[in-house]
Amino acid sequence: MVDLLQVSGLTKRFGGLVAVNNVSFTVREKEILAVIGPNGAGKSTLFKLIASFLRPTSGEVLFKGERISDLAPHIAARKGIVRTFQETTIFKNMSVRENVIIAHHLRSKANLLGFFLGTKLAKADEQAFGTSADEILEFLGLSAISSEIAKNLPHGHLRALGIAIGLATNPTILLLDEPFAGMNHDETMKAVAMVRRLRERGLTVLLVEHDMPAVMKISDRIVVINFGEKIAEGTPAEIQSNAKVIEAYLGSEDEAIGL
Amino acid sequence: MTRVAKAASISAFLAVVFILVPVLIIATGRTDLYYTLTSVALLSIASAGVWLTFFIGRINIGQGAYALMGGYVSAILVVNYGVSFWLTLPLAGLFCAAASILIGYPILRLRGVYFAMVTLVLTEVARLLALALPITNGAKGMVSIPLPGALSIFGVTIIPNFAGMQSPRLAFYLLAVTMMVLCFAAMYRLVNSRIGKLCQSLQQNEELASSIGVNIAYLRVIAYAISSFFGGVAGAIFAAISQSIYPSSFTVTDSINFMLNCFFGGLGYVFGPMLGTLVLYFGWDLLFQTGKFQLLIYSTLMIVLMLFLPNGLLSLGDLLRKRGSNNG
């Protein structure tokens, strides 16, 4: 397997506080890698650093060997590294289908003026986006609700819509921010299956997650961070038996690790 | 709406503004309405610009600055350099668009009330600059600006010389209304094309827009530049009508009014600013009879309307439709 994403020596300070401290790991092509850690461990910050929503204080993120750390988020997205959001972040006043269609932005061949004038190229784009959006909605089982206004959707559907939006950008690597948060057992199982299918589509998935059982089930490898530092890395089995990890989680959420 | 219905309503609208209104004015002899309606048309162009910035999620109280700038660009070119008014019209718009790109790039990062505030300050900055810069003739303003001359292309006169007309009022009305129609047609197309969806994506969630690869800074600046272009054009025509321009020709009050026009018509509707301007400007004029109670009645009506239609006048249609479908 090829290394797709390299995180090396990534550090982020906010004033005196070190949120992420010298974290390094790699993500290989077509794997599912999870970053876990107790509350306040710096997962979110790390996630934003990788997606180029924050600039690191030091260290860098390489994507296919190229530094992406200081790029604007939309440039990173253009290169194929796309995030979804922890909160239910969607375009809330658009329909589900419109949400997915707009997310095809990166695939446009026409430019803004072309869309304004309605050129042939623009019309072809619109056509293609529509078809592709329908395919994605079908794939994620959202076809039935494609004309609902997004803000009226229930929780689970919103999460799926977030992923649909991510997929529409045609990413190489999709960063999922707590995809299972707030879900009950059944919903989580469905979501786990969905993430698996993403990989079957040929995507690499990096996810930051709280829900231990789900992570154990889904991940090829796991990176554990605590107090902004990486304390372990390995397969789910290795992590489950890692003393440092158990220590980090002890007292807070022991059962969450699935022991 | 079906295609036929759309075409029919568009032609009806065009017939009203280009034929019915002048005919009625001539029939009733109310020629003062030409200027009132010209003002409505021009102010609605400027308001349309403000609406566009609302559309990308920014409260813009700075349109007065661009209207003033546009007025001065046109006036200076006409008076000092003898350029034809017709050429200065697009130039004024372009100048404002260029200026707005320089100004907008840093300030469009601001959101909410901060952006609103900075644009409000911008209006005041424009006024102070107009007072301080030598080219604007400072406090004395620019007066006796000649009326627009003839416009001919390849020797064919398309627009006759305004100065030679018996009443330039009708001509200004037609000019303003034409500009308004063009402006709103462009806006309508913009909003209903994919660009409109992109703008909406900015308004609803900039972070997400950026994560799906939208260059939000670029799109914001483009929208703001178009907005300022509209402001500049409206200002230029106003300078031509009053044949004068002063630093106080467009002030903070105007900037606030442009914003209010948008709110009043409805932020969710492309034609909101047009209706809002018509009602607010005309409403003030109609209340002219009430003398010293004018402002009291005007503001009371505004509050009442706001209470019943907080989403703008055009939301009335939606409300009725909803009620109709509930009953049916």
Add this chain to the structure above:
Amino acid sequence: MEQVIANGLYLGAQYALIALGLTLIFALMNVLNFAHGQMYVLGGFITYTVYGQLGLPFVVALLASGMTLAVIGALMEKYLFRTVIKRSHREESTMLLAAATAFFFDAVILLIFGEKQRGVPKIVKGVFNTDGLIMPYDRIAVGALAIVFIAAFILYMQYSRPGRAMRALAQDRVAAQLMGVAVERYSMIGFAMGAMLAGIVGGLLVTITGVNSGIGGPISIKAFMMVMIGGAGVVGGAIAGGFILGMMESVGLTVLREYGDVTYLVIFAALMVFLSIRPNGLMGKPWG
């Protein structure tokens, strides 16, 4: 130079008090109250009537100004803003409502109190004067009173029950509601307090600068500027913003006078640059 600094401090104290009420309302309800300046004017006219015309003691007049405005503020919140916030798709719509109420106040004030500039007798006579530093006693008194009111306000917000509830509300409306804060009640109290502060500062300043029916709009705009400098919705920010603007005006008008009419141009341009660098003011919440 002492004179310039003294001028700036005095100006800052009154500005800070003006900005406090505005920022309070903003923090609680996300409403940019365009009518703040008009409330100030109304407060000024009430003190003018009670103290200047009826000849009652100044304290009574000041109380009357504060109380009247508090009632008006509470009514405005309850019958106007609450309804519009509930029914509107976009929260900016409150700006139109606020502007309309500002016009309404303008009209009412003009009809009742007329178009003339009004003033009242000085509350304290005499001028403090030592080596080049001149400050009339009434200015010192008003400046001191302003600082007392600011301090009282901060203490109230910090330690009283309603104060704490309002702070929770300002931080996170939804969370406050979950924690059992009576959101509607405290929104109303907050709006009333904001209006009361405007009324009090109007009543205070009528003794120095008089009052005039048309100045509400410009005062609102100045108050907006202070709030933006400090950071919208933050009490400390409003105070800092007030003092910074006061000092900038005082120093700018002295230092830049050689260059003619540029002081405010410089202040405004500086404000724009400052906000471009710090989009949330000195200490504002992100996303005002």
Add this chain to the structure above:
Amino acid sequence: MKTISNMSRRVMLGVMGAAMLAAMPAAGFAENAKLKIGFVGVTSGPAAAWGTSNVRSMETLAAWYNELGGVKIGEVTYDLDIVTFDDQKDPKRAIAGMEKMAQEGIHYVVGPNVDDGAAAVRPVAEANGIIYFPYAFPKSLYEKPASNAVLGMIANYQSGPAIYKYLMENKGVKKVAFVAANESDPLSQRDGGVAAAKALGLEVVAQNDTYQNDTRDFSPVLTPIVALKPDLLVLSGVAPANAPLLIRAARELGYEGLISTETAQDAKVLEEGAGELANGFISVGGASTPEIASDRMKEFVERYTKMFGEYNDESNTKVYALDYILETLKASPAALDNVEEFKKAMDTFSAPNPYLKGDAKLTYVGSTSFGQKRQVAVPMVVNEYKDGAFETLFVGTVD
């Protein structure tokens, strides 16, 4: 029950409305023809005081004339009808106002009150045959080819030099400082004042100091100026609302020289805003000071006070416009609907000035300043404020 009471209330209202409508013409004493005179200016917002004193002067006079049975012009007796339009100090609105006046068939309009408004209405006024009386000083309004504007008061470039000269000769003034609001009208007036002072050989120690018009505390503006110790502080184009604040701030900062302005002010406002600190303040007024006011002026002040509760000293100047219009029309009735006749009459027109003691005349002047007679000959009364009232310092004339 409820419906019935609602209905009956509605019926009642309807009946009352109809009755009122029917009663209206009867109550209007509609025997005389109506002569409409317009006003376009600012009667709301921070500058409301300017236009309000205009409108009230006109309304007081009109009511007075109507009470006396109307104004006889040619063979017809007219009742006066004042049509007012608040332009909110916005030049765009001012144009609309002038259009409205044209629509109403009005040929004589008082206002606007500021430079930009006066310039903006010019095309409309000239196209529609309207003579208007602005209170704005730019010479381009009154010089050829402009021909329809008549300056309604004394311009600062006329009164300024006279005041400065008087103060040089009588009070030993040598050093002058100017301060103005950062707006078109005051700045233009300041520039005119500075030029006049320099021409007289005065030393101008401050000429760049300005303030925002919304300033409420003038200490920061005045601190550096007071430190220069001028003999005379000129408040160029100062708004009546700001004058007492400026005076008070200057005095409290220890300023001991003279203070003057070239615009009309109101004694009551000065008294409330600055009290005894305003004593000695010099401004230009009309003719209500006891030394020169005729009985008619006194009665005007009385009627005005009765109608509106309180007199405004700015109205001394503004009382003239309507009388000029009426007297000129009497002299040339053909001008009622032909302003060319009015312009012709202006060159030779002369009538007694009813507001001044002695044999002062109403004539049109301005030949020196504008090259044509486009200014009313208001007496240039220079006042000094003292304890709540104005006293006449000296009276000058303009040609």
